[in-house]
Amino acid sequence: MEFEIESPKNITELCKTIKSYRSKSFRFGAGYTDLLMELKKHTPRNLTVINLAQLKDVSFSSIRSTTKNIQIGAMITASKLVTDTRIEQLFPVLQQAAHNLASTQIRQVATLGGNMCTASPSGDLICAAMALQASCEIMNDDKKIHNLSIQDFFIGVRKTALKKNEFLFAINIPRNKKRTATLHSGFIKIGTRKSMECSVVSLAFHLQIDKTGKIIDAGIAIGASAPTVKFAQSACQFLIGKKINSFSEKEKEEFANKVLSYASPISDIRATAWYRKEVLFNISKGVLE
């Protein structure tokens, strides 16, 4: 595992560095919890790692409120997501996903950006961000920013829509619809042990409920069940307008089947496709219980 490392100190320097490596082989490094594992297996010759961990720009590593959104910088670590009170109050699903990621030690360094850009089908933060219907702020080496919906960001197993001269700057999560809305929001991670577990299946849900008990908005995403994390659009639609406490057994199953329709899981050494589907159905039902 041999590579050069460049550590730009601010975004201007970062953009310059990216430009100078345009025709060479390089990778970004943030918390390195994915990257080092990958490079240990195989490191291309003459690789340079552009280290993002020394960037001083606050925007890259802070959580900010705007009128419409909560913006989370790509360098925010999982442990920051766990301890931030806004995240805890507004988006429990994201806090829970971060809390269930790996172990205390890894959460100290693992970043949101790293999780997103690894684009693993079992990425826990991805799954939560997708349920929250976030969008991605992408910056290029000319410092230009463009937005992409989170669903368009992932184009295949471990593949994002990022071009070589682009990096993830932040994600924007739309604020909940009403301040008064109550939330039914959480992250269900299936695995054999309670920590250091890679999701065998995951389900992120974020339901907003008005005073009368009516669901006014719903976000459901599933992980480790398809080549990318999936947003279960029709399952969300099914919920909107219905009362949270009045689902019949049949309706719960209908909902679970809708979630399941987004799953095309594989069998691997951690579980069979049969198990993944069975569990996904059960826990989807469980969301409405």
Added chain:
Amino acid sequence: MSKKLKIIGTPVPKHDAKMRTTGEAIYGHDIKLPNMLYGAILRTQHPHAEFIIDVSEAKKLPGVVCIITADDVDTNHIGYKRDHPILKKNEANCTRDEIAAVAAETKEIAQEALKLIKVKYKVKKGLYNPHDALKKNVPQINKFSSGKFENKNIAEKFFYEHGNLEQEKKNSVAIVKRKFTLPRMTHACMATSNITAHYTKTNGKLLLYSSTQVPFLYQRDMAHALKMNPSDIRIIQPIIGGGFGSKLDMHPFEPICALLSIKTGKPVQILYSREEEFIASPTRQPMEIELTAGVDKNGNFTFREIEIIKDNGAYTSWGATTPFVIMQAFSSLYKIKACRFNALAVYTNNVFAGSFRGYGNPQATFALERVIDLLADEIGMDKAEIRLRNANTKGEITGQGLHYDTCGHKECLQTVIKKLKVEKKKVEKNNRFKRGIGYASMLHVGGGAKIYRSDGCGTTLKIDPYGFCTIITGSNEIGQGSETVLAMIAAEELGIELSKIKVINTDTDVKPWDVGVHASRTSFVAGNSLLGAINILKEKLNNKAAKLLNEKTKSFTYENGNIISPSNQQIALDKVVREMHFTEPNELAIASYFYEPSSKFQDKDFKGNVSGTYAFASQSISVEVDTYTGNVQVLDIHVAQDVGKVLNPLLLDGQIHGGILQGVGYALTEELIFKDGELLNPNFHNYKMLTAADVPNIHFYPVETNDKQGPYGAKGVGEAPLIPTAAAIANAVCNALDIEIVELPITPERVLKAIAEKKNNKKNK
């Protein structure tokens, strides 16, 4: 023991605890010798293949000092059956197979050299299932096996019986027959395998820094492998980062490292990576156990009939002898009138297993205790009651000839049954979470196991002119805390402060013989050996003290560094030693003793009292199963264990907690997954060892039966806590869901499958 004890029974921390936790401890990985080279091993790419090997390119790499293949060495085969070539020639038979080894100036160069070795493989179809290996027209897997059995792929066979099986079948009102499948589990020692070999050309002596658990057997095995004189080989054990049985066998990498040192005349070190550790260190024995058992109308067990097929892997290790312990569980745990036992170890192209804490007993106990629950169901008897009714008792001599001079079985059972009050929390209205409880007991040797010509241990004890005591013991420390317990015994008996007691136990050139750390024997055997040496030394000290104090008596007490007479005259211990050394007749304050337990070598029918004493334990466990996910959450584990006598409650707790967690892992998560002989999960990511977050509530109740054979009445404790755990958890899960479990680990997927099958069966009915 009527004497009031001062130190024994108190929670003295492990004397090396600080050193180990601060990083001061020197493990095998920390050793650096001048001019040392780094060794690396090339293993086959295919579990079964013919190959030709060309090392010429690799030899040219600057920094490579030596490369060896089978053609370069003259060695004997190793392993329990001497059927294991150290370096394999022309044919690979399992994924671990060592086909070449490199010594180089750096680790990186050694790894680079491995890549430059050219191997041409002709891949062959392997036999990965023992049933396939037993078929008629299949090839012989191990060409070096003795071939003394009716089938060429049988590595070892065991037969045992007692009682009148046919009669007992007739006496049974219910008979249950089940087949159980047990997985491969790995020890996952914190320190990976390591060795540093240093051969001195000028005198032909070989020095090995090795983390073996059995240095004297290892010395002999090494000598046999290398065709050397055992006494020319000196074994020094650095601090060992975990054993659990994995270091009972000598493994090929160890003589390979020695060979590299012999060839180069330089010290050579081999350290495993974690991945290599998963692939190339031994495992728990996988096996199929078919158990048929009966019960009479009163709920008394009648008979057990056992057929076992063990996957031996390509070579034979100590692991092949686990039926020796397995048959004890079947023949002698609970009262049983008749037993017939057959076990086969069958060669396959899988990796070979080795010894692992419990030595076959967790497998046996799982089958046995599962079937007890089924028998209870058959006759409608309570599961606690059927166990109490059949529990072993003091004074019992079992069908196999084990003498239970003391026996805490019933008390253990009663304790855990009473303690497990399940707060049957109201089952939620959706019925998602189900709770259940399970019981299991175990029997294990508690006073060594006579499987070698001697099960003894030697001690040399000395007191220096400053009143410090050195215990030179044959036994060794592999993390279990034996040094601490030995120091406590010396402190208790000699009235010397713990800080003035040193334990020397790492050097075969210095220490007296001992068979090694296994069979939960060390505190028992080494403790008794030390007590023997103390008695002899005290006699000498008493004589001198009597002279110096002008006392007639020879019965002194030892306290606070003083020797005290019945009339309360006292003299400092160090002064007595100085007087011994420096005044006539000028003798040393030194004594040696060899302790041999009263146990007997079993006869050819495996009958006889094989251990100095026997340990019993029972566990009761409550679980909650999530029927949506199949996850089993262990809530409470109650453990009562007949430990004879608590020597040190802190160390005992450590053994109990560690053992139980290994047991929970065995029950629920840990499994090496193989496909066609290849390991698919050689990492902690997918080999699911439990984490701190998964630890259940463990409640421990020691039962003291004060065995007259044990030091202060103590019995062996190390293996016991792991043995019944998987069985009790399986029983609890079956109780919660009304399903049957015949396979470990009880993964979430297996649980959901069982639930689905139950639903299907209901539909079909």
